[in-house]
Amino acid sequence: MFSSLAAPWSSGRSISIAIQTISSFFGVSRTICSRSRTTFDNGDGVDSGFGCFEDHLNESWKSLDFVEEKEEKLAIGINSRFQQKQNFSSRCSFIDNVRNDGRRILEILWQDGPGFDAKATLDDLQLKLSGFLVREVLLGILTNISYANKERSAKLGFKFFVWSSQQQNYRHTTNAYHLIMKIFAEAEEFKAMCRLLDEMIDKGHPTSARTFNILICTCGEAGLAKKVVERFIKSKTFNYRPFKHSFNAILHSLVGLHQYKLIEWVYQQMLVECHSPDILTYNILMCSKYRQGKLDQFHRLLDEMGRNGFSPDFHTFNLLLHVLGKGDKPLAALNLLNHMKEVGCHPTVLHFTTLIDGLSRAGNLEACNYFFDEMIKHGCMPDVVCYTVMITGYVVAGEFEMAQGIFNEMISKGQLPNVFTYNSMIRGFCMAGKFEEACLMLKEMEGRGCNPNFLVYSTLVSYLRNAGKLSQAHEIIKIMVEKGRYAHLVSKIKRYRRC
Numbered sequence: 001m002f003s004s005l006a007a008p009w010s011s012g013r014s015i016s017i018a019i020q021t022i023s024s025f026f027g028v029s030r031t032i033c034s035r036s037r038t039t040f041d042n043g044d045g046v047d048s049g050f051g052c053f054e055d056h057l058n059e060s061w062k063s064l065d066f067v068e069e070k071e072e073k074l075a076i077g078i079n080s081r082f083q084q085k086q087n088f089s090s091r092c093s094f095i096d097n098v099r100n101d102g103r104r105i106l107e108i109l110w111q112d113g114p115g116f117d118a119k120a121t122l123d124d125l126q127l128k129l130s131g132f133l134v135r136e137v138l139l140g141i142l143t144n145i146s147y148a149n150k151e152r153s154a155k156l157g158f159k160f161f162v163w164s165s166q167q168q169n170y171r172h173t174t175n176a177y178h179l180i181m182k183i184f185a186e187a188e189e190f191k192a193m194c195r196l197l198d199e200m201i202d203k204g205h206p207t208s209a210r211t212f213n214i215l216i217c218t219c220g221e222a223g224l225a226k227k228v229v230e231r232f233i234k235s236k237t238f239n240y241r242p243f244k245h246s247f248n249a250i251l252h253s254l255v256g257l258h259q260y261k262l263i264e265w266v267y268q269q270m271l272v273e274c275h276s277p278d279i280l281t282y283n284i285l286m287c288s289k290y291r292q293g294k295l296d297q298f299h300r301l302l303d304e305m306g307r308n309g310f311s312p313d314f315h316t317f318n319l320l321l322h323v324l325g326k327g328d329k330p331l332a333a334l335n336l337l338n339h340m341k342e343v344g345c346h347p348t349v350l351h352f353t354t355l356i357d358g359l360s361r362a363g364n365l366e367a368c369n370y371f372f373d374e375m376i377k378h379g380c381m382p383d384v385v386c387y388t389v390m391i392t393g394y395v396v397a398g399e400f401e402m403a404q405g406i407f408n409e410m411i412s413k414g415q416l417p418n419v420f421t422y423n424s425m426i427r428g429f430c431m432a433g434k435f436e437e438a439c440l441m442l443k444e445m446e447g448r449g450c451n452p453n454f455l456v457y458s459t460l461v462s463y464l465r466n467a468g469k470l471s472q473a474h475e476i477i478k479i480m481v482e483k484g485r486y487a488h489l490v491s492k493i494k495r496y497r498r499c
Helices: 053-076 080-085 088-111 118-125 131-143 150-165 174-186 190-202 209-219 225-234 246-256 260-272 279-291 295-307 314-326 330-342 349-361 365-377 384-396 400-412 419-431 435-447 454-466 470-482 487-493
Strands: none
Touching: 088 118, 088 131, 088 150, 118 150, 131 150, 131 174, 150 174, 174 190, 174 209, 190 209, 209 225, 209 246, 225 246, 225 260, 246 260, 246 279, 260 279, 279 295, 279 314, 314 330, 314 349, 330 349, 330 365, 349 365, 349 384, 365 384, 384 400, 384 419, 400 419, 419 435, 419 454, 435 454, 435 470, 454 470
């Protein structure tokens, strides 16, 4: 219990005892995979824009991006020998030419239909195919998929994928398979994704943690998650770099999907096969248990981790800080921050932001301000996420003038607001009855190149509707539809009766 909060964490008292009284973990709203970042939800449908614990575990995926980037460069032919022989301008010219060819191919593909043979027209171009060119075309299709054209996009993407595989001196890279899988994922073509996986294996491509992530993120919603997991556990071609073993790669993906029952099942399989958990495994398991409200199991895992010789790492401390913040335990959090410094894990802006977010949810804005100032004193300058957490805390508390002050400070410090910052500010304006300012802020964010997401539109429409400003609400919906955004979700924000 917290009967001795003033005692330093290094005194030997178990960390798990210090957090026993926290009764629930933070709620999260998320979208699938890389389409959108994971965000906290304040319980009223408003995202703060602060990525949860799972997001920070995702940092380990960055090395996977490097592996694939390296593969793409090899496919393109931009290797060290090429770089030594060519000057900068010629490389730029090469890239520009490939991108121009990619645009020509896309124009041809979109013309495909009765009376027009896209494959024959592509043959007539007599292009020299490369991994870079194929990537450009598939990315072009992927980034332009909408609810209205997803089926056609999948067909055209696959048509090009098949055509390119038939060209001389070209062989699909693993990255090309991943891109066409993502296209199928957007189109909800689950069986086609599984067939591509079979083809990848038949062609000798190793299935990586990224392959698994693409599949599980999509098939998880279709109820096929366990089958995918079983397949990857048994697969002999599963290349799970940079993780210690395949089970961590699988657990890592499942925690982002909130597949908690599957996490427990995979962990049991891991133990059956005599794989010992490491610090990453424990972090994922503790996050999962806490998210499920299984506090006893959470504490047992934390104690077990210590008994097995694992000290809390960057991510463990991040989780514990949010727990203490959410439980409104600022003194315990301060002791933990001091302990982190003592053991050589110096708190970063992420740790302070995590703590501030938890305290904000507990309604302790005074403590939020204290740790915000402490963060700056320790040389950690607040970033857009930290400012957004502070702004959201004040908006939720109904202190919009304070939120505006922080927003203005953020701009003056050179931090550009993101979509979550704008959403909080728009909500704040609406709560203050300043609907004109809210609508102007929507225009401002678009003017700054920050595209509103569905949450921004629905927040504004909901407040306008509740204030009886139906014509303005319809105007926002009209703008959203005209811009080709979220047309398939319009019904969700139009379900109201006219007064």
